[in-house]
Amino acid sequence: MSVEQTLSIIKPDGVQKNLIGEIYSRFEKAGLEIVAARMLRLSKQQAEGFYAVHAERPFFKDLVSYMTSGPVMVQALQGEDAIAKNRQIMGATNPAEADKGTIRADFADSIEENIVHGSDAADTAQQEIAFFFGDDGVCERTR
Numbered sequence: 001m002s003v004e005q006t007l008s009i010i011k012p013d014g015v016q017k018n019l020i021g022e023i024y025s026r027f028e029k030a031g032l033e034i035v036a037a038r039m040l041r042l043s044k045q046q047a048e049g050f051y052a053v054h055a056e057r058p059f060f061k062d063l064v065s066y067m068t069s070g071p072v073m074v075q076a077l078q079g080e081d082a083i084a085k086n087r088q089i090m091g092a093t094n095p096a097e098a099d100k101g102t103i104r105a106d107f108a109d110s111i112e113e114n115i116v117h118g119s120d121a122a123d124t125a126q127q128e129i130a131f132f133f134g135d136d137g138v139c140e141r142t143r
């Protein structure tokens with residue numbers, strides 16, 4: 001285990017359901033620190049770029065339209081094992097398969113509208129944090 005950073009997004013359905021505080025509380029109770037945060041409405045180009053890895057998937061067009069349907073809340077999380085810990089708190093992609101007590105089991109409506117994004121590995125975490133926060137947009141926790 002080591003201290004890691006990971007990227008989290010509260011997707012448009014999570015913002016619409018007024019879950020920002022609830023989700024932040026779950027992160028903080030699990031020992032994850034928020035080290036960067038911003039709300040924005042993704043452009044089509046941003047959503048396509050962020051999810052470029054899924055460009056050939058049949059659901060790609062719908063995914064881009066979902067992700068641009070309203071504002072998202074984007075944050076970098078820091079802590080021991082942050083990448084895996086965030087994925088545990090989120091639950092499986094399909095809420096029907098997500099463990100009880102996870103964000104997706106508790107709040108998601110479908111495999112597409114599943115409330116949150118989380119980086120899946122160290123390299124993607126680094127790329128995704130840079131995508132939203134550049135080189136200097138993450139705050140060091142000095143206390």
Ligand code: IDP
Nearest residue numbers: 054059063092093111112113114116117118120
């Ligand atoms: P993840 O968000 O759990 O990492 P990915 O496989 O990376 O899941 O897929 C990215 C996003 O694309 C999912 O969170 C979900 O919003 C959407 N998605 C994934 N699989 C499907 C599907 O089979 N149908 C519709 N949307 C999907």
Ligand code: MG
Nearest residue numbers: 117118119120
């Ligand atoms: Mg993924």
